[in-house]
Amino acid sequence: MDRDLWSGLAIFAQIVEAGSFARAARRLGLSASALSHAMRVLEAKLDIRLLDRTTRSLAPTSAGEALLERLRPAMASVEEVLGLLDTARDRPMGRVRVNAHRPAAVHIILPRLPALSRDCPDVSVELVVNDGLVDIVAERFDCGVRHAEALQGDMISIRISDPVSLVFVASPGYLAHHGCPDHAEDLGRHRCISYRHSTSGTVHRWEFERNGVTSQQAVPTSFVTNDVDVMRDAALAGLGIACLITEQATPHLLSGDLVKVLPGWAPALPPNHLYYPSRRQPTAAFRAFLHAMRDG
Structure with a gap:
C-alpha cells in the first residue's frame, strides 16, 4: 500500500476520534x-471529501463514515499484532502515558519510577497531572490513577495505596492571631482554605471524622483554589486553616512552619487505584509499569 495513503488513513481516524x-x-x-x-x-488521492470542517467543528462525511466503519477493525487488528510482537522482545520498551491527580503523582507514582528506570531503561513514562476527571480512553492514556469512587466504568482497577490520611493545619502566625479551634464547630469563627473541584466546579464540603462518626460541615472560606499545592502554600502564608494530605504537610509540620489543629478530627480519603481499559491489550512496557506500581 502507498505509504502516504496508509499514514493518511491513520491520521484521519485519529482526527475523528479526537474530535479536532x-x-x-x-x-x-x-x-x-x-x-x-x-x-x-x-x-486528493482518494478524490473524495472525508471530513466536513468548519471553524468550530468537524465531522466525517457519509463517505468518511463508511471508510471508518471498515478502517477501525483493520487498525485494531494491526494494533493487536503489534502487541503480540511486543511480548516477544527480550526486554520491555516504549512509552506509557499516565493521567493522575497531583497527590498520587507526587507521593505514589514518582517514588516508584526509579526502580522502573533501573530495571527497564527502555521504558519511558509520560505523567500528565490533572486533578479533574478524564476519559483516559478518549485521551489515549494507558492508565489513570484516582480514588476508588472516581474510577471510570468498564475498567480493570488495582489498588496501589492505603487510605490517604488527612490533617488540619495552620501557620503559627495565623494561630497566634486567631486562636486554635478545639472543635469542628469552632471553624465557624475562623478563616478556611478550601478546594474547588476541577470537573464539577463545586467547592469541597469539609468532612470530619470523630470516634468513627463522619460528618460534613460548611465552613467560612477566605481562600479557594483548585490546586492542592497552592492550598499548602496559602496555609504557610497564614491565610487560614487548610485540610492537607498528611504526606504533603509532614515536612512543614516537622519544621514548625505549620501546626496541626483539631487532632483526631481529620478523615481519610479512599485508597488510590490504578485503572486501565479491560479491552485493551497491555504492552510489555505497560506491564512493567504496572509491576512497578504494584510493588512500590
Missing part, C-alpha cells in the same frame, strides 16, 4: 497544520 485537529495533533506529537496537510493529500 488540535487534540489529534497533541496525541500524535505533530502540528495541526501537518495534520491538515495530510488530510488534503489523502482526500
Whole structure:
C-alpha cells in the first residue's frame, strides 16, 4: 500500500476520534497544520471529501463514515499484532502515558519510577497531572490513577495505596492571631482554605471524622483554589486553616512552619487505584509499569 495513503488513513481516524485537529495533533506529537496537510493529500488521492470542517467543528462525511466503519477493525487488528510482537522482545520498551491527580503523582507514582528506570531503561513514562476527571480512553492514556469512587466504568482497577490520611493545619502566625479551634464547630469563627473541584466546579464540603462518626460541615472560606499545592502554600502564608494530605504537610509540620489543629478530627480519603481499559491489550512496557506500581 502507498505509504502516504496508509499514514493518511491513520491520521484521519485519529482526527475523528479526537474530535479536532488540535487534540489529534497533541496525541500524535505533530502540528495541526501537518495534520491538515495530510488530510488534503489523502482526500486528493482518494478524490473524495472525508471530513466536513468548519471553524468550530468537524465531522466525517457519509463517505468518511463508511471508510471508518471498515478502517477501525483493520487498525485494531494491526494494533493487536503489534502487541503480540511486543511480548516477544527480550526486554520491555516504549512509552506509557499516565493521567493522575497531583497527590498520587507526587507521593505514589514518582517514588516508584526509579526502580522502573533501573530495571527497564527502555521504558519511558509520560505523567500528565490533572486533578479533574478524564476519559483516559478518549485521551489515549494507558492508565489513570484516582480514588476508588472516581474510577471510570468498564475498567480493570488495582489498588496501589492505603487510605490517604488527612490533617488540619495552620501557620503559627495565623494561630497566634486567631486562636486554635478545639472543635469542628469552632471553624465557624475562623478563616478556611478550601478546594474547588476541577470537573464539577463545586467547592469541597469539609468532612470530619470523630470516634468513627463522619460528618460534613460548611465552613467560612477566605481562600479557594483548585490546586492542592497552592492550598499548602496559602496555609504557610497564614491565610487560614487548610485540610492537607498528611504526606504533603509532614515536612512543614516537622519544621514548625505549620501546626496541626483539631487532632483526631481529620478523615481519610479512599485508597488510590490504578485503572486501565479491560479491552485493551497491555504492552510489555505497560506491564512493567504496572509491576512497578504494584510493588512500590
